[in-house]
Amino acid sequence: MISTQRRHIMPTTTTASSAPQSTDGQGHPVFMQPCTAVKLSDNGDILFKMKANEDASVTVSIGNDHNSQITIPMQNLHNGIFEASFSGCTLTGPQKLVFRVNGQETLNPFAPLWFHANSLSNYIELPDPETDTLIAPRKDIPHGAVTHEFYYSRTYQEFMSSTVYTPPGFKNGKEYPVLYLFHEVAENKTAWTDASRMNYLLDNLIADGKCEPLIVVENDCTVMLDYHDRPDWFENYSQLEHFLIQDCVPFIEDKYHTKTGKWSRAIAGIGLGAVQAGYIGMRNTDIFGNIGLFTAFWISAAFHAEGKEDPFYTAAEYIGRHPEVIKVFFRSEGDLDIHFKGIEAENNLLSELGIDKIPGYLFKVYHQTHNWGSYRRSLRDFVPLLFHE
Amino acid sequence: MISTQRRHIMPTTTTASSAPQSTDGQGHPVFMQPCTAVKLSDNGDILFKMKANEDASVTVSIGNDHNSQITIPMQNLHNGIFEASFSGCTLTGPQKLVFRVNGQETLNPFAPLWFHANSLSNYIELPDPETDTLIAPRKDIPHGAVTHEFYYSRTYQEFMSSTVYTPPGFKNGKEYPVLYLFHEVAENKTAWTDASRMNYLLDNLIADGKCEPLIVVENDCTVMLDYHDRPDWFENYSQLEHFLIQDCVPFIEDKYHTKTGKWSRAIAGIGLGAVQAGYIGMRNTDIFGNIGLFTAFWISAAFHAEGKEDPFYTAAEYIGRHPEVIKVFFRSEGDLDIHFKGIEAENNLLSELGIDKIPGYLFKVYHQTHNWGSYRRSLRDFVPLLFHE
Numbered sequence: 001m002i003s004t005q006r007r008h009i010m011p012t013t014t015t016a017s018s019a020p021q022s023t024d025g026q027g028h029p030v031f032m033q034p035c036t037a038v039k040l041s042d043n044g045d046i047l048f049k050m051k052a053n054e055d056a057s058v059t060v061s062i063g064n065d066h067n068s069q070i071t072i073p074m075q076n077l078h079n080g081i082f083e084a085s086f087s088g089c090t091l092t093g094p095q096k097l098v099f100r101v102n103g104q105e106t107l108n109p110f111a112p113l114w115f116h117a118n119s120l121s122n123y124i125e126l127p128d129p130e131t132d133t134l135i136a137p138r139k140d141i142p143h144g145a146v147t148h149e150f151y152y153s154r155t156y157q158e159f160m161s162s163t164v165y166t167p168p169g170f171k172n173g174k175e176y177p178v179l180y181l182f183h184e185v186a187e188n189k190t191a192w193t194d195a196s197r198m199n200y201l202l203d204n205l206i207a208d209g210k211c212e213p214l215i216v217v218e219n220d221c222t223v224m225l226d227y228h229d230r231p232d233w234f235e236n237y238s239q240l241e242h243f244l245i246q247d248c249v250p251f252i253e254d255k256y257h258t259k260t261g262k263w264s265r266a267i268a269g270i271g272l273g274a275v276q277a278g279y280i281g282m283r284n285t286d287i288f289g290n291i292g293l294f295t296a297f298w299i300s301a302a303f304h305a306e307g308k309e310d311p312f313y314t315a316a317e318y319i320g321r322h323p324e325v326i327k328v329f330f331r332s333e334g335d336l337d338i339h340f341k342g343i344e345a346e347n348n349l350l351s352e353l354g355i356d357k358i359p360g361y362l363f364k365v366y367h368q369t370h371n372w373g374s375y376r377r378s379l380r381d382f383v384p385l386l387f388h389e
Numbered sequence: 390m391i392s393t394q395r396r397h398i399m400p401t402t403t404t405a406s407s408a409p410q411s412t413d414g415q416g417h418p419v420f421m422q423p424c425t426a427v428k429l430s431d432n433g434d435i436l437f438k439m440k441a442n443e444d445a446s447v448t449v450s451i452g453n454d455h456n457s458q459i460t461i462p463m464q465n466l467h468n469g470i471f472e473a474s475f476s477g478c479t480l481t482g483p484q485k486l487v488f489r490v491n492g493q494e495t496l497n498p499f500a501p502l503w504f505h506a507n508s509l510s511n512y513i514e515l516p517d518p519e520t521d522t523l524i525a526p527r528k529d530i531p532h533g534a535v536t537h538e539f540y541y542s543r544t545y546q547e548f549m550s551s552t553v554y555t556p557p558g559f560k561n562g563k564e565y566p567v568l569y570l571f572h573e574v575a576e577n578k579t580a581w582t583d584a585s586r587m588n589y590l591l592d593n594l595i596a597d598g599k600c601e602p603l604i605v606v607e608n609d610c611t612v613m614l615d616y617h618d619r620p621d622w623f624e625n626y627s628q629l630e631h632f633l634i635q636d637c638v639p640f641i642e643d644k645y646h647t648k649t650g651k652w653s654r655a656i657a658g659i660g661l662g663a664v665q666a667g668y669i670g671m672r673n674t675d676i677f678g679n680i681g682l683f684t685a686f687w688i689s690a691a692f693h694a695e696g697k698e699d700p701f702y703t704a705a706e707y708i709g710r711h712p713e714v715i716k717v718f719f720r721s722e723g724d725l726d727i728h729f730k731g732i733e734a735e736n737n738l739l740s741e742l743g744i745d746k747i748p749g750y751l752f753k754v755y756h757q758t759h760n761w762g763s764y765r766r767s768l769r770d771f772v773p774l775l776f777h778e
Contacts, residue, residue, distance in 0.1 A: 033509040053493055104442055107496035109509035120422040120498035137548055139541045145553075147536040150588075152528045159526055164534075169644075173562050199539075255558075 037110035038097065038124045046086045046124065050074060050108050052101045058082040061098040062124070063091060064371060069098070092128040093373045094195045096121055114195040118186040123195065131376050134204055135197040141207040142168035143200075146193050151251050155243040160219065162248060163189045164256070165199050167206055167213035175259045177387040178215045178252060180244065180288075182269025182277045184375075189218040196372055198379065205383060212387040217252055219244070221269070221276055241280045245287060261289075263327060266386050268292030270375050282315035285325040290360075290386055292330040294378035295337055295370055320353030328360040328385045332378040334368035360385060426499035427486065427513045435475045435513065439463060439497050441490045447471040450487040451513070452480060453760060458487070481517040482762045483584045485510055503584040507575040512584065520765050523593055524586040530596040531557035532589075535582050540640050544632040549608065551637060552578045553645070554588050556595055556602035564648045566776040567604045567641060569633065569677075571658025571666045573764075578607040585761055587768065594772060601776040606641055608633070610658070610665055630669045634676060650678075652716060655775050657681030659764050671704035674714040679749075679775055681719040683767035684726055684759055709742030717749040717774045721767040723757035749774060 037049040063069040074082035111122040153160040183191040192198040205211040267288045269277035274296030281291040368374040426438040452458040463471035500511040542549040572580040581587040594600040658666035663685030670680040757763040
């Protein structure tokens with residue numbers, strides 16, 4: 001018989017004044033650092049902070065397009081804490097920040113970080129009325145989780161790490177379908193959760209009954225070679241295909257007890273990641289029954305115009321003759337995307353091959369640049385199409 | 390009937406030359422950035438890289454103790470890629486790196502990052518013969534996973550994020566015991582996985598049959614107030630206790646279908662985290678049956694010497710009279726730790742109260758400073774004691 005310990009009664013309500021710093025001030029529980037150095041004020045101004053030596057010259061630049069970044073000087077208000085306020089910003093969604101001290105680029109340890117343009121860098125999430133509600137964590141619903149899995153890859157002969165979203169209330173006993181989601185060139189497996197807040201977007205769609213609960217798997221997919229080096233490029237696509245199908249899919253399906261079979265698998269990506277997802281998905285329609293190509297200029301059109309045979313065309317031509325092998329074939333593009341002008345040739349090619357006759361074919365155009373604004377809208381419109389029995 | 394797609398046969402063996410960058414070059418798949426800027430060469434030299442403007446002056450300093458950091462000048466070898474090599478380093482384990490450009494501290498975006506001393510900073514993992522094998526991911530065994538959970542806390546009235554280690558082959562159907570593990574002051578919930586490589590340490594102990602498979606949960610536990618402000622300090626311990634018991638434990642036990650009951654729960658921490666774990670664990674012996682206080686100078690001894698009543702003493706005194714309420718009571722300290730001199734008074738107090746008579750009582754001394762060397766050894770020696778039926 002264990003006696004019960006006497007202790008002071010703890011209060012049943014407490015103030016929220018002293019929660020350990022666990023969010024970025026915008027409701028997004030970040031993974032590593034508190035983010036107190038960037039803040040949106042109620043009137044829409046952006047407030048920046050940065051610590052440097054007192055005599056330093058400090059600036060912050062904002063914008064994903066480095067040709068049109070806006071640079072704001074920061075003032076040493078006290079003891080080397082530099083501050084700046086910026087009004088009237090018209091940018092939307094996640095935007096890169098570059099802090100410079102005496103002209104040297106530096107990372108701000110208290111601003112959000114993403115892996116972007118082949119390097120860790122700072123960014124800020126700016127209002128986008130069309131998607132703000134969609135990516136905000138809600139207090140009234142349960143939330144999914146983000147897991148880092150480590151496993152040895154026989155294909156690459158080294159350890160690989162996959163980032164796995166599991167839906168709210170995930171139970172390993174229940175079987176879920178799986179989306180394999182590829183990042184854009186020069187990003188990595190953390191992009192869809194860190195910068196895009198995909199986890200909240202899916203939590204919200206699932207809570208509202210707009211998509212089936214699903215597992216999403218991200219990998220590091222950019223082969224770290226010059227991607228204009230075409231022969232290597234294709235060679236490495238083949239290696240990525242081998243890794244995904246031989247190493248990753250079996251690992252995920254075993255560990256997470258997922259649904260199996262092509263109709264319970266989807267493959268999608270952004271930009272170069274869409275080209276990779278298209279290459280693998282279209283060549284393996286016995287494994288993947290659903291394909292999403294987000295904001296991608298489908299390079300095969302260019303190949304085809306030159307009269308060359310290429311694996312994309314071969315695969316697309318096969319699907320055109322067998323439209324029943326794909327249930328959902330989703331494409332999207334931003335009309336302000338630098339690749340938008342290539343879309344017409346691609347549309348013509350797909351039409352010639354009959355791919356636009358697939359019942360689950362959908363092509364969406366967003367009034368967006370090549371940016372997270374397009375990517376999020378693409379995911380929002382793609383996942384509701386998937387995995388209906 | 391779905392026809393099978395013709396495609397080129399993929400090679401069954403591939404070269405490993407073009408794996409996407411997914412590790413830090415030391416076998417640790419990091420969560421966000423590739424870590425090519427620090428490297429240990431075969432002869433033990435440390436190689437550093439850092440990009441800066443060509444005319445900059447660049448240095449790197451190494452060492453967790455900022456009074457004895459070693460500073461190494463870096464040379465611009467080409468196009469602003471600065472390099473340095475350092476021979477004969479006698480430091481061991483994870484050590485802080487500070488890169489400076491023209492005297493300004495900066496983060497290196499391609500070196501490992503941890504949250505340390507209340508800020509994101511760079512570090513390097515240096516050889517420690519006693520633990521190197523223990524923290525190295527092995528190719529011949531399955532690996533655990535690290536999950537970020539998000540949930541709304543009624544105690545703090547905001548979202549909290551917990552980091553959850555699940556053991557190799559984790560299946561939600563099977564029931565595991567749980568260790569709630571607290572970080573040191575000025576660190577956060579990522580410390581035990583990012584810097585300490587706890588996940589590999591546990592993978593290896595489990596694979597070798599040295600500890601029971603278990604789940605480990607980390608939270609952000611440092612209340613962001615001056616911790617010399619004693620009244621607030623205790624007030625916030627109470628809030629942390631309320632969060633852990635009312636919000637976190639029920640969430641984890643429901644979502645992960647864990648074993649329940651005090652003998653399947655342990656609570657432990659480092660330094661201030663040990664004081665927090667001790668405060669909560671010793672006051673709630675009906676909830677936690679196992680306690681680990683790693684490298685902590687147990688402040689209650691000082692209280693007691695001043696003749697003051699305090700919650701630590703009250704709880705310890707209760708346990709002394711009811712030693713059957715705790716199965717494992719583990720303490721550790723480094724003999725080079727600045728707090729080591731306080732240990733004797735604490736040992737005397739625990740002896741007076743009879744706590745050292747608990748059958749599962751163990752006090753370990755390591756030849757270490759207050760550092761990850763001690764923390765890892767403490768975890769290595771603590772977890773094998775836990776959760777035997």
